[in-house]
Amino acid sequence: MDFLRPTTWEEALAAKADRPDAVPIQGGTDVMVEINMDVRRPAALLDLNQVAELREWAMVGGTVGGTAGGMCRVGAAVPYARIIEELAGPLPGLAQAARTVGSPQIRNRGSVGGNLGAASPAGDSHPPLLAAGAVVEAESRERGVRMIPADEFYLGVKRSALEPDELIRAVHVRPATGPQYFSKVGTRNAMVIAVCSFAIALHPGERRVGTGIGSAAPTPRRALEAEELLARELDWTAPLDPALSRRFGELCAAAAAPIDDVRGKAAYRVHAIGVMARRTLAWAWNDHLGRRAA
Numbered sequence: 419m420d421f422l423r424p425t426t427w428e429e430a431l432a433a434k435a436d437r438p439d440a441v442p443i444q445g446g447t448d449v450m451v452e453i454n455m456d457v458r459r460p461a462a463l464l465d466l467n468q469v470a471e472l473r474e475w476a477m478v479g480g481t482v483g484g485t486a487g488g489m490c491r492v493g494a495a496v497p498y499a500r501i502i503e504e505l506a507g508p509l510p511g512l513a514q515a516a517r518t519v520g521s522p523q524i525r526n527r528g529s530v531g532g533n534l535g536a537a538s539p540a541g542d543s544h545p546p547l548l549a550a551g552a553v554v555e556a557e558s559r560e561r562g563v564r565m566i567p568a569d570e571f572y573l574g575v576k577r578s579a580l581e582p583d584e585l586i587r588a589v590h591v592r593p594a595t596g597p598q599y600f601s602k603v604g605t606r607n608a609m610v611i612a613v614c615s616f617a618i619a620l621h622p623g624e625r626r627v628g629t630g631i632g633s634a635a636p637t638p639r640r641a642l643e644a645e646e647l648l649a650r651e652l653d654w655t656a657p658l659d660p661a662l663s664r665r666f667g668e669l670c671a672a673a674a675a676p677i678d679d680v681r682g683k684a685a686y687r688v689h690a691i692g693v694m695a696r697r698t699l700a701w702a703w704n705d706h707l708g709r710r711a712a
Contacts, residue, residue: 420462427469430585435559438582440464444472444495445527447520448536464585466495472531472587473497475505489590491555494531501530509591511546511598511617518542518602521609531586534571537578537637544572544638545617545630546600547589555588556580563587572637596620597705599698602632603690605681613682616670616694620702625654627702629695634674634687644669644695655710658703663696670695 422440424430434440440462443449452458466472472495479488490508492501498516502525506513512530519525519542533541534554552568558581568589571579580586598619604610615632627648629641644666651662671692676684 419460421465422462423465423468425468427471427587430464430466430469431557431559433464434585435583437462437464442466442535442585445497445524445529445532447524447528448532448538466585469495475500477508477593478590489553489592491588491590492530493588494534494586495529496531498525498528498530508593509546509550509598510594511550511600511619512543512591514598514600515542515546515602515615515617518600518612524609530589534578534586534589535580537572537576539572539575539635539637540612540615540633541638542600542602542612542615542632544568545615545632546598546619547591548630548638548640549598549617549619549628550591550594551619551628553590554586555590556584557587558583558585565590569640572639575636594619596622597702597709599701601694601698603682603694611681614674614676614687614690614694616691616698618695618698618702620706622654622706625649625652627652627699629670629673631670631674631691633681634676634691636675639673641670641673641695644673654706657707658700663699666699667692667696 422433424433441460442464444466472493475492475496477488478491498519501516502513530543533543547568554566554571557563566579600617602615603613612633614634617630619628629645632638671688674688674691676687678684
C-alpha cells in the first residue's frame with residue numbers, strides 16, 4: 419500500500435489526479451476501521467492531514483450553488499468537536515448531530531468531509547446538511563471546482579457524485595434563519611451507529627421546512643412530499659395543527675425505504691422516522707413561536 423502525503427491543496431489535487439485509486443484519509447475514523455477489519459485494502463492512501471486549509475471555516479458571501487447570501491464555508495477536515503464549540507450558533511442542526519458522533523476522541527478526529535466521502539446512509543451529518551440545503555465543494559486538477567447540492571450528492575450505499583479524481587474541499591451551509599433539530603435512534607445513548615435519524619430546519623423567510631432522513635434508505639434523503647405539505651398548509655403565525663403534524667410524520671415515514679439488518683427492523687425504522695419527524699417539528703415550531711413572541 420502506497421502512502422501519499424501532500425502538504426498543500428495543489429499537491430493533494432495533483433496526487434489524486436495521478437492516483438485516482440488513492441483513498442483520502444484525514445481522521446481515519448472510517449477508513450482505518452475498514453482497513454483493520456480487512457473490509458478493503460486500497461492500493462494507496464492519500465493523507466490530507468498536512469493540508470492546513472481543510473481545517474478552517476469562514477463566512478463567505480456571494481452566490482453558492484445557486485443560493486445567494488452569506489454562507490458558512492466549513493473545511494472538509496474541520497473536526498466535529500470544533501463544529502460543536504464554534505458553529506452551534508450558525509449551524510445548530512449540524513452541531514446537534516456532531517454531538518451524537520462516537521466518543522470525544524472520534525469527535526476530535528472525524529469530520530463532515532470524511533462523512534461525505536464515506537457516503538454511508540448512517541452518517542450523522544447527512545440529515546442536517548440535507549435539511550439546511552448544504553452544497554458540497556469538490557475539486558479536481560483537470561476540471562476545477564464543482565458545487566454539488568447535498569440532495570444530488572448521494573447516489574447509493576457508500577456511493578457519491580464525486581469523480582475518481584475529485585476531492586472534497588469544503589461544505590457550504592447557509593446560517594440558520596430559524597430553529598433546527600436533529601434526532602437519532604440507536605441501540606444505546608452514546609458511541610453508536612444510527613438505527614435511523616432525522617433532521618428538520620425551519621426557513622421562515624422562505625416559508626418552508628427542510629428535512630433529512632438518515633439510515634433508513636440506500637442513501638440519505640429528504641422527505642419531499644412532507645416538505646411540500648408544510649409549504650402549502652402551514653400557518654407560520656399560529657400554533658401547530660396536530661392533524662398537520664400527524665400527516666407530516668406519515669409522509670416522512672413514507673419517504674423512508676429501510677431494510678432489516680442487525681441494528682433494526684425496517685418496520686421499526688419507518689415507525690421511528692414518523693415519531694422523530696413529529697417530535698422535531700414540534701420542538702422547532704415551539705422555538706419559532708417563542709422567537710416571534712420575544
